[in-house]
Amino acid sequence: MARLTPANEQLARSIVARYPVPKSATIPLCHLAQEQDGHLTDDAMAHIAELVGCTAAEVLGTASFYEMFKRHETGTYCVNVCTNISCQLLGGEELLEHAERTLGVRAGGTTADGMFTLEDVECIAACTEAPALQVNYRYFHRISTEDFDQLVDDLRSGRLSDEVPPHGTLGKVRQEIPADKVANITPPEEQTEPVWIARHRQAAEGGAS
């Protein structure tokens, strides 16, 4: 149970500053909290509410809509097997069944050692590479049952720890907007006609008269 660390709070403030309205940062901040703790805690949601200027209930209301936010502990590795149509046609459902047997849990469950959470997911945009799966949102294409067993071995032994960070980490590169390069991030009501539009409009009006 944790609020954002001071370093993460600072990062969170820089994310909030990118939006004309702070509440827009809710989902990015939930990701940040999930990256910190592996899942989304009540304390983190309360902290996020303070940062974006709404209630903790509103943050929960938003977060609970989205599949990726886990409000309970999950495995270090979330293994998401796609069983949607393109993958189903090439063995996605059989792959999931194999995964259930190999890991000893049903889809939705977490292994006793806390290592793996298995999920039966919808299309992950890798349909031409079916059957496909993701581990902590990193792709593995055209996975046979043998490939799956190898993958589990590699994850357990830490051989893939560079490629697959712990659950919650999304992109390892973050956008940074240098303060002196920001164009014009202000609340909507403070925005006026952009200068280049005004210049061309005036030129056209001037030309017409």
Add this chain to the structure above:
Amino acid sequence: MAEGAVSPELARVTSRWAVEGGHTIDGYRASGSYAGYESIRAALDLSPDQVSGMVKDATVLGRGGAGFPAGVKWGFCPPGVWPRYLVVNGDESEPGTYKDRILMERDPHQLIEGCLIAAYAIGAAQVFLYVRGEMAHAQERIAAALNEAYAAGLVGKNILGTDFSVDIVLHWGAGAYIVGEETALIESLEGNRGMPRLKPPFFPAAKGLYMAPTFVNNVETQANLPWLVAHGVDAYRSVGTEASPGTRLIALSGHVNTPGVFEVPQGTTTFRELFEAEHYGGGIRDGHELKMFIPGGASAPWFFPEQVDLPLEGRVVGGEGSMLGSGAVVVMDETTDAVRACLRVVRFFARESCGKCAPCREGTTWEEKILQRILDGHGRPSDIDLLLDVADNISPGPYPTAAHPGAGLEAVPFPPRQTTICPLGPSSVAPITSAIRRFRHEFEAKITKRDSIPVAAAPAQGDH
């Protein structure tokens, strides 16, 4: 995998897919079918109206699903109302669809330059790139590219030393198909549950993000703009058809020998060529024959062998009872169990319904339940009609369908009618009517001769 364009002349948005380092700013400038970041330079010498005019004259069709011309959409904005926002839809979640992710991963600068061109033309002071939450690598690539572009003075304040200034912000989704619908996308971007808004009055061009005029365009739509500005309207229109010029990306998946994502001329390529040509699908999976195919993502009514000679042209496909949608073609051979495939697609819509309207929330759940019991061998004789009845409550009247000359059935053109707020509910009807109209005997066999047929091994799916 097989991928990209057949020839360099056809490679417009895919020209850097195979280029080592094509995703970096230096790679973007040095390779590909036009010189990177020279298009925005050229656009800045034109007036915003001239740039919009090019997009309109070229007929750049939206690649997100509806195929609506981007230039016409940009014209819907009420004049003199500020601010205006541009939101790029990178939520790609339609089953079968796989193109925006590759565009974002392999050529992020192309997308950024497309955003700059659009923002300049429509007067947007801020752009949001909404990338699907599950696409960590695409997010990394876009973040890195934006950092490079800001540092180079190509995004942000006074771009290329002019008075054109715009911020581009990478935003992440968090897993919800419905957020691809543009008003749900806007809700999500405001930090809310991703539920579609009621239209009217909430057409994004009039009342979008923060109730300001907002343009939502697909990743691939934006990615076409730098090439268009570099080569001009006539060049853009030199391939494809009058109504659907240019190229488009097609993800060909399922039972073909060489599945892949291909950049094909719009309108002139046929499904047969796509399935059979060496440079595309390489034929139906060895030794098998075509049973049916989905021409435009899971939401599209199915096509059958009678439709293979149709061109990949939005209007033609629409008139023949389906849609090209998001460019996802899924091929199914004769080993495919129609009931099982139908259930899988329906289950997707049942899971992804946002729950805002009753016909969709309740209807998709019932459709899934009924199909599951038919597949499990517990179907009742009345179930087929019950399915069609539930479907009719979501989408009344004749549902779009392909012609079935053998049964004397004519095509019912797209789109379907709906009792719902958004098209997700009606999309769940597509596989049901398609499969029942064509393969009713398979449904009946599962219901009446339940012992004589092997029930396909479907794993338990948890309790939905």
